Amino acid sequence: MxxxxxxxxxxxxxxxxxxxxxxxxxxxxxxxxxxxxxxxxxxxxxxxxxxxxxxxxxxxxxxxxxxxxxxxxxxxxxxxxxxxxxxxxDISKAVDINQPFVMHISSLIKDNPMDTHDICIGSTKDEKEGWLQLHRFILSARSPKLRANLIDNWKYDYEVTLSTELGMETLEFITKFIYLVPVLHEITAKDYESLIKFSREWEVPILEEFLDKSKHVVDPSEKSTLMADYQYKFTESARHQLLCFVNDNIIRKSIDIGSPANVSQCISDIENHVAFPDILLLVENSEKERRIYPCHLAILSRASYFKMMFTLPMAEAAAYNDLKNSTRHQFFSKLPVISLPACEFEVAEIILRYLYYDNSEIPWEHAIDVLLVADYLQEDRMKSMAAVVMTQSKDFLKKYSIFDILYVAWETRLERLEQFAAKIIAFNLASYSKNPELKRAIEMSSQRISVREETDTIELVDDIRFYLLEKYAFEPEDVELVSEEKDIELLKASEILDYQEENAIIDKLLDELTLQA
Structure with missing residues (x-):
């Protein structure tokens, strides 16, 4: 396992x-x-x-x-x-999309308010009003046949008419599959042959495999199991395809630049770039080195920061919309450039892998920086993932102090990390009380109180006291009852004296800081 x-x-x-x-x-x-x-x-x-x-x-x-x-x-x-x-x-949801990145990609052809498509595809049998507005990079990642066409036959085409008699209904089904919209429950007996033919034509073997198996299954329970199994396979196949696309066409095709003069000019032949980008992401690391990643607004908009940048009336949104109306050559020669806050290239690439295919592998060495960039992008889910890595890595506290964690928790408003830091301090209070940084942290916590009540509280102190109770497996009522006991041996055996001694350490620190909590 x-x-x-x-x-x-x-x-x-x-x-x-x-x-x-x-x-x-x-x-x-x-x-x-x-x-x-x-x-x-x-x-x-x-x-x-x-x-x-x-x-x-x-x-x-x-x-x-x-x-x-x-x-x-x-x-x-x-x-x-x-x-x-x-x-x-609803049992039908058992074969529904099961990853946030899947939901996002599906939304690009369903209810996406942002106009990020760069190609329209239709059938010769139908009117152009029903043509599909799609994204070259997704088609390229999901189908080798489509990628070959996009690089060669459709290189300069915005509208592509398929020479097929299969019709828009079949085309829409395959397109939904490519965009990870759950469609297996829509298949009827009359659809199998045309869908198998189209799957073969577009080189989508995993869909063809499912169709070949499914058409012979009659039992509803057995078919439900088959659909659930294949929906998982579809998702993981798409994840792997996007992984390869990002590694091969975005990260390995990124461009290191020496001068900030005009970053877009550093891409000598952007029109032929294999990633089919519509936006450039600029990153500067701690050594002041600069790198451009060819990206896609359709994906970067998963992060609330970028989504707001291009949906609210900002200069970047206006420039992007103007470019959408340009010729294809003009568009690629003037791609918008947006930036991440200064970070190592490895951190930027972790962010990109997450946005494109939900990769959650965050090396502990980069967890704090990933957390800070994710906070800047207002990507709360990735913040939580970075926090999980920080709290579970055995090596993290060998490089960083518990106070590094506490301060970044305050900066990024992550209660999980605040609680983690308080618990570590409480369980090792005798040691941490000798560190001047604990006083500083308590003082900083006291300054974070926005509204003082009749009895002042300091959040960090309250949390430490709470975890002291947990450390000794006490309830507040237990402490009150046992404290009235006069038998010293009983108090020692119950560990109430140890608990009181540790609370006294906190009281002493507060006295030295002239604080009450």
């Missing part, structure tokens, strides 16, 4: 929703089972973690009550609330 799946099962048992979200982004099979035949959904429902159950269903976990795994989840649910969620879950 692969480690990612083991980690997913553990996160489902303990109810760690953020870690479940991170692990599902690695492409792990949500509908697999462990050595005890337990699926992640079963573990989450059995252990009563409602938010994790909802997240797994949203990401594509199957709960078909007519199948053993689905029935087991329903009857094993710890609470009625979870049982109701599973019973009300």
């Amino acid at each position: 692969e480690k990612n799946f083991q980690d997913l099962c553990y996160a489902c048992r303990i109810g760690d929703a953020e870690n479940v979200d991170r692990i599902t982004s690695t492409g792990v099979n949500l509908n697999g089972v462990d050595q005890f035949d337990n699926s992640p959904l079963f573990l989450a429902s059995l252990c009563g973690h409602e938010e994790v159950v909802k997240l797994l269903l949203k990401r594509g976990a199957v709960c078909d009550r007519d199948r053993y795994e689905g029935a087991r989840c329903i009857y094993g649910a710890l609470t009625d609330a979870i049982r109701d969620i599973l019973l009300q879950h």
Whole structure:
């Protein structure tokens, strides 16, 4: 059993929703089972973690009550609330899109308010009003046949008429598949032959394979299982294709530049660039080296910062819209240039891999920088993923101090990291109390209080006191009751004296800072 799946099962048992979200982004099979035949959904429902159950269903976990795994989840649910969620879950959604990047790519041909298409494709049998507005880079990544046409036959074409008698209905189906829109439930018996022919023509073997198998399946439960299995395969196939596209055509084709004079001129032949870019991303590292990545607004707009930049009435949006009305040659010679905040190139590439195909592999060495850039881009999900790496890496605290984590948590407004820092300090209070940085942190926390009440509170101090209770497995009421006990031996045995000594350390620090909390 692969480690990612083991980690997913553990996160489902303990109810760690953020870690479940991170692990599902690695492409792990949500509908697999462990050595005890337990699926992640079963573990989450059995252990009563409602938010994790909802997240797994949203990401594509199957709960078909007519199948053993689905029935087991329903009857094993710890609470009625979870049982109701599973019973009300539409089984057709079991083959729905199960990754945020899939939802984003699907939105590009469904309800996308941004006009980012750069090619229109239609059939000779239909009027042009129904033609499909598509993206060269997605077609190129998903189909070798389409990529060859885009590089050669359709190189200068904005409108492409397919010489086929298959019609727009079939074309729309294959296009939805390419854009990861769930369409398997739409197939009827009369569609199989035309779809198989078109899949073969566009070199989409995985769809052809599914169609060949599905047309011989009659039993609804068996067909549901087949659809769920292949929807997972489709998603992972698309992820791998986008991974290859990003590595081969964006990262390896990035351009190092020496002068900031006019960065777009540094691409000598952008019109023939294999990535089919419509925007350039400029990054400057700590050594003041500069690099351009050929990118796509359709993908960068996943980040709220870039989406606002090109949807609100800003100069970048106006310039981009003007270019959309230019000739193809003019467009490529004047591509807009946007920037990330200064960061290492490795950090920029982690961000790009996440935006294009939800890659969540963040080396711990870059986790803080990824967190800061993600915060700048207003990409909360990636912030959470970076935080998970920081809290779970065994090596992280060998390079960074717990105060580095605390300060970046405050800067990026990540409560998970604040709590993590407070817990580490509380569990090692005797050691950290000798570090002058703890005083500084408490003082900074006191200055973060926006509204003072009758009894002042300092968030960091409150959190440390809370985790001291956890450290000694006490409840507040227990402390009050035991504190009245006069038997010293009993107090020692109950560890109440140790607890009181550690609280006294906090009180001493506050006295030295002339603070109350």
